[in-house]
Amino acid sequence: MALIVHKYGGTSMGSTDRIKNVATRVAKWHDAGHKIVVVPSAMSGETNRLIGLAKEIMAQPDPRELDMIASTGEQVSVGLLAMALLAIGKDAVSYTGWQVGIRTDSAFTKARIQSIDDTRVRADLDAGKIVIITGFQGVDEQGNISTLGRGGSDTSAVAIAAALKADECLIFTDVDGVYTTDPRVVDEARRLEKITFEEMLELASLGSKVLQTRSVEFAGNYQMPTRVLSSLTDPHMPLEEEANSGTLISFEEETNMEQAVISGIAFTRDEAKITVIGVPDKPGVAYHILGPVSDANIEVDMIIQNQSVDGKTDFTFTVSRNDYQRAMAVLEAQREELGYIRIVGDAKVSKVSAVGVGMRSHVGVASQMFRTLAEEGINIMMISTSEIKISVLIDEKYMELAVRALHKAFDLEKA
Amino acid sequence: MALIVHKYGGTSMGSTDRIKNVATRVAKWHDAGHKIVVVPSAMSGETNRLIGLAKEIMAQPDPRELDMIASTGEQVSVGLLAMALLAIGKDAVSYTGWQVGIRTDSAFTKARIQSIDDTRVRADLDAGKIVIITGFQGVDEQGNISTLGRGGSDTSAVAIAAALKADECLIFTDVDGVYTTDPRVVDEARRLEKITFEEMLELASLGSKVLQTRSVEFAGNYQMPTRVLSSLTDPHMPLEEEANSGTLISFEEETNMEQAVISGIAFTRDEAKITVIGVPDKPGVAYHILGPVSDANIEVDMIIQNQSVDGKTDFTFTVSRNDYQRAMAVLEAQREELGYIRIVGDAKVSKVSAVGVGMRSHVGVASQMFRTLAEEGINIMMISTSEIKISVLIDEKYMELAVRALHKAFDLEKA
Missing domain, CATH: 3.30.2130.10 (VC0802-like)
Known part of the structure; x- marks a missing residue:
């Protein structure tokens, strides 16, 4: 029995049917006896819609007010996912960033997480609940809503995993892992089962879309084992198989020993x-x-x-x-x-x-x-x-x- | 110089152009030296869209999670309206219900306001800011987001006006006041300049769509002068004229003295x-x-x-x-x-x-x-x-x- 954080991207949350699929997958992990926290992104297209509205009103939107607006996409997602779990008989509860004390600085639209209060989440997990937390956002010292910038839900997931001392953070996305290079360019491109944190950091900063750079930094700072894996597989696939799929960002020293020269x-x-x-x-x-x-x-x-x-x-x-x-x-x-x-x-x-x-x-x-x-x-x-x-x-x-x-x-x- | 609460309905907030119109109107009142708090509804159609998503997932949506979702419509509105004011050079700031301590009970989807903490709003008003607060919602003792039910923004506006001891609460809507009867049925129907609180309460409970019953009760309990007036007029119309338009729900005794037998x-x-x-x-x-x-x-x-x-x-x-x-x-x-x-x-x-x-x-x-x-x-x-x-x-x-x-x-x- 482990404590595991799941993160699902906007495509995985893109429709109510897909949200039901996410619920099925999450329930499978909970049924296996794990404590599960889920961090979903906004439904695909929603954040762009909200920013578009803001820009119709103000060409350079005020950052604090933009965060007030942009943060609502994830708030809708957590509520819908909690309902999808409740609908299949799982006990689930959703929270916004401020409700679980995700404290950030006041750099609106690109805020940085400073601390997370894990009290409420731990109590719910101990009571057997699946806890769903908004990604992408937090609250500053004055109680203003802040967002972490594009791709910020990855960072939220890893930071929440670190605060909870989770066993692993699973980033479910629309690719099935990190590859030796882009398979669209090289047919022989191969999925890496493991990659070191430093390599992942370089790949992220070199434009790989798999993970946001800051989330990799967080994983590194807190030595949080983080796995990138596909959300497009059958949600009923055997858990053991899923748990070993994708690419693991690893902090174990032996990983480096057997490492190829170039990853x-x-x-x-x-x-x-x-x-x-x-x-x-x-x-x-x-x-x-x-x-x-x-x-x-x-x-x-x-x-x-x-x-x-x-x-x-x-x-x-x-x-x-x-x-x-x-x-x-x-x-x-x-x-x-x-x-x-x-x-x-x-x-x-x-x-x-x-x-x-x-x-x-x-x-x-x-x-x-x-x-x-x-x-x-x-x-x-x-x-x-x-x-x-x-x-x-x-x-x-x-x-x-x-x-x-x-x-x-x-x-x-x-x- | 007075402290005035404006409430704008979903139709008034229905597009970014209409939101700019609301900003123009609000700015006019602020320019005249008044302290202004604005309570906007969600953009028209938005609350229905959100509830529709919820029902796709759960035929009978969980009330707590439904409130998590449904409350986002107003959060988007306040951010957009704040931007529209900032864009025309007015100092404005938006808040959600929880940010200004709108405390309710835990009857999700039909919560009742228990108290409002006016500290933050007063400080902003004293600093010359226009304060924009989400209608329809608050937060319960455990920090869960709650909503007041359909039409709840009217109630929020009157409750906020009462908490701030405002001089008047203006409910801007798509009708220009309360009539002796429906003008679509009787050509001679006449707009009432004043109506007593008790009459308004009877009319609301008899199915008049002008004001939500609970907001009228609030106005009555706190003796808050509340005016129903049109948001479809030219936002530049002279303030003196606008301030006397619509229908005033009055608590002055002399109103009753000159009252017709039937209103x-x-x-x-x-x-x-x-x-x-x-x-x-x-x-x-x-x-x-x-x-x-x-x-x-x-x-x-x-x-x-x-x-x-x-x-x-x-x-x-x-x-x-x-x-x-x-x-x-x-x-x-x-x-x-x-x-x-x-x-x-x-x-x-x-x-x-x-x-x-x-x-x-x-x-x-x-x-x-x-x-x-x-x-x-x-x-x-x-x-x-x-x-x-x-x-x-x-x-x-x-x-x-x-x-x-x-x-x-x-x-x-x-x-």
Whole structure:
């Protein structure tokens, strides 16, 4: 008998029939003797509908009032799921974030969880109830409703699991786990049974949609075993089978021992590259170039500053393709202040990354990656590395080719 | 400078454009120097949508969970209205019932307000803010969300006005006040500038849709001057004119002094009459007949027990026409226990009522009413009276004729 937190995404909660399916699955786990807490997202489309209403009234919605509105989607979900469980004879009760003391800071629309009071939930679990808690939201010290930002229900689920010292947090979603790379690009892509927390964190920040970065951070901080698995399977599937499906984000040391050098190949297609040519090379150049870009709320990813020649240097960075035109305009406007010769840009570039904790103990991963790409005739524009990740920027037309070649070169199709 | 509570119904809040109109109107009152609290309903259709979802999952929705869901409609409304005010440069803040301590009992879906903590609202009003509070809902002692039942936002508005000792509560709705009778039936129907609390209470319980009965009771208990007025007028109309429009439910004694004998003619079309013939006249006969009807959740209105003849009596009562077939079936099933001879029913009857506090001090109102109906050849089937009301049951085909004749007989077209 274990204490387990289930999280279900918006697609899983997308209709009353699907909510009944979720109830069937949850009841199966409860019937097996486990204490179950469920954190459902809003019904798919609902959060967008609510934000759309807000934007019709205020182009830049007031953050506190937006949270007041956006938090209602999850409130409807928990009530409906509680009813679906009651309807099949299970004792269930729903709570909002404020009702179970999910305290956050006051950074509305992107609040961070500070503490959770587990008293009420524990009492209900001890009484045999299934407890359903709104994801995505909490309450600040002044009693204002706050939300955690998009994908925040993942974070809520892991945080609630940590507060309750749950045995495992199950993130039910519309994919059946974490893959060595996107199966739509590489046929041989393979589901990973386990992945380390650090690898998952890199994959999340590299654009994998499987889990929100902050939820992975939470799992890491609290060493909460977290499993990503499918909610599209038959809800009556045997529990033992389901309990071992998907991908487990693991904190056990032996996991690392048998770890392959590389766990997966990640990529983001829609990148853009901007180079500021002939900018005077003096202290603060990076700040003077990137400050205005950041002020325009544009996130910068890879950054390179060339070796200085004759007191001038070239400065290159990447942004999301959506922000390319805006970033160019910001820099054009700063021409005088920055004193550069010209700006050149390329909005048809992609980023490919190899991720794996095995890199720490294996030399030569970078050189194998560069050799593989060279053999395919793919030019590398930029490189960035971390302890367990190497990313390269390449022409977007070679992206699929690069991913397939690297997947094969690192033997990722083999278990 | 006064403290005024505005309440806006679902139609007034029915779209983002209409919400902007509400904001314009509210801002006008605030600009005039008043402290303003606004209680908006859910956007029209939203509460029905939410209850519909619940019923798809559970035919008889769990009341606590239904309130969790149904309360979100108003939460969205307050956030949107706050934004609409912020967007036009007014300082505004929204709160849910629990955030401003609207404490209710735990009778989910039909909870009653017990207390309101005005601390937070007063502080905001003193700081010049417009305060927007969800109608329809509160929180019980255990922190569960409760709702007040259909039309509960009227009650919330009056209760909040009472707690804040407001100068007036304005109920903005899609009619422009209380009329001497339904203008769709009588062309000469006239809007009443003032009406006494007792008259309004009778009209509400006689089926007038203008105000929920409980909100009128609240207004009475706290002597809260409450005005019903239109939200369909130009929001820029001069404030002085708007402040005197609609109908004021008044508690001033002089109002009664200049009161006409009768203030209005109310009617309900869809009544049905059931007579149990030849039931043994012994103690408890009314209880034995009406007990099973009440157990079937059927509300009984008028009741008559005939003079007993030879130890047998006839017992007649009215129900809403919707409940007619069910009530007949309940009594058929009780034939043996009740020992009656037969049941007869008539589902084509209507009720017409004359209401007015002037009745107290004027004799002969009943006889004038009966004479007027007799002159039109209308037979009276049943009569019931209260201190300020006389109701008669008549054949439904004479209903409009009766209303017009009485409206004229009591000079209601004259101011």
